[in-house]
Amino acid sequence: MIMKNTVATFKKAKLENKKLTMLTAYDYSTAKLMDEAGINGILVGDSLGMVMLGYEDTLPVTMEDMIHHTKAVAKGAKNALIIADMPFMSYQTSVYDAVKNAGRLIKEGCAHAVKLEGGEEVCPQIKAIVDASIPVMAHIGLTPQSVNVFGGFKVQGKEEDTARKLIEAAKAVEKAGAFSVTLEGIPAKLAQIITRSISIPTIGIGAGNGCDGQVLVYQDMLGMFSDFVPKFVKRYANIGEEMKAAFAKFIEEVQEGVFPGEEHSYSISDEVIDKLYEEYGYDTGQDS
Numbered sequence: 001m002i003m004k005n006t007v008a009t010f011k012k013a014k015l016e017n018k019k020l021t022m023l024t025a026y027d028y029s030t031a032k033l034m035d036e037a038g039i040n041g042i043l044v045g046d047s048l049g050m051v052m053l054g055y056e057d058t059l060p061v062t063m064e065d066m067i068h069h070t071k072a073v074a075k076g077a078k079n080a081l082i083i084a085d086m087p088f089m090s091y092q093t094s095v096y097d098a099v100k101n102a103g104r105l106i107k108e109g110c111a112h113a114v115k116l117e118g119g120e121e122v123c124p125q126i127k128a129i130v131d132a133s134i135p136v137m138a139h140i141g142l143t144p145q146s147v148n149v150f151g152g153f154k155v156q157g158k159e160e161d162t163a164r165k166l167i168e169a170a171k172a173v174e175k176a177g178a179f180s181v182t183l184e185g186i187p188a189k190l191a192q193i194i195t196r197s198i199s200i201p202t203i204g205i206g207a208g209n210g211c212d213g214q215v216l217v218y219q220d221m222l223g224m225f226s227d228f229v230p231k232f233v234k235r236y237a238n239i240g241e242e243m244k245a246a247f248a249k250f251i252e253e254v255q256e257g258v259f260p261g262e263e264h265s266y267s268i269s270d271e272v273i274d275k276l277y278e279e280y281g282y283d284t285g286q287d288s
Contacts, residue, residue, distance in 0.1 A: 005040045017076060024047055027076070035076060046058040047089070047144075048066075067108045071108065118138075137180045142154065143184070182215065189208070191210055193239070
C-alpha cells in the first residue's frame with residue numbers, strides 16, 4: 001500500500017535513515033504514473049521552462065506558468081508530496097511578494113509546499129512563508145536562477161571558502177524554518193558534510209549519494225531531452241528514441257493506409273448501410 005507523503009514523513013525518513021525519492025513532473029498523466037509507482041515527492045520545477053517551453057534557461061518562467069502546471073500535477077498525484085518552484089523574481093523583490101506568490105502556488109496551484117533558491121539572503125522570505133503556514137524547501141549550490149551570476153551552469157563549493165558558505169547556508173535555511181533543502185551541483189563529499197550538519201533532509205541533484213534523497217528531471221532520466229545532458233543524469237530508459245520510432249511508424253502506416261484497421265473502426269448494420277449506399281451511392285460526401 002502506498003502511503004501519503006507529507007512534510008512530516010520527509011522529516012521522519014531522515015530520522016529513520018530511509019532514502020527519499022523525487023522526480024519532476026509538469027502534467028496530469030506523468031504525475032499519475034509517478035504517483036502510482038510510489039514516488040515520495042513530485043517537484044513541479046521551473047525547469048519546465050527548458051524541457052516543456054523550450055527556453056534556454058529557467059529565467060523566463062512566470063507565476064502563471066507555475067500555477068498552470070502545478071494544478072495539473074496536483075490532479076494526477078494523490079500520495080506524493082507536491083512541491084512547486086517559485087520562479088525567478090517571484091520572491092527576490094520583497095518578503096511581501098514572496099509570501100503572496102507562495103500563497104498563490106498553494107491556493108491556485110494546489111501544491112503542498114514551495115521551493116526557492118538561495119541561502120542567507122532569502123532567509124527572511126523563508127521565515128515569512130513558513131510563518132504563513134506554507135512549508136518551504138530551500139535550494140542551495142548550483143541555483144539555476146543565478147546562472148548569469150555564475151557565468152553558466154557550474155559546480156559550486158569546490159574551494160574552501162565557497163564550501164564553508166554552503167555549509168553555513170544550509171544551517172541558515174534550516175534555522176529559518178525550511179523543512180528540507182535541495183543540494184544541486186556540489187561535490188559529493190561536501191554534500192555529505194552538509195547532510196550530517198543539519199537535521200532536515202537533503203535532496204541531491206548532482207550532489208552524490210550521501211544526501212537523504214535524490215531528484216532528477218524526468219525527461220533527463222528517460223532520455224527525452226537531448227539539448228543538454230548533465231553529468232549527474234543516469235538514463236533509466238531511452239524513451240525518447242522509442243517515442244520517435246513510434247511516431248515514424250504511425251506516419252508510415254497512415255500514409256500506406258494500414259492504420260486505422262478494422263479493429264480500430266466502428267461498425268454499422270448492413271441494413272442501414274445498404275440503404276445509404278442505395279440513396280447516396282458509394283461516393284458518399286462527393287458531388288454526383
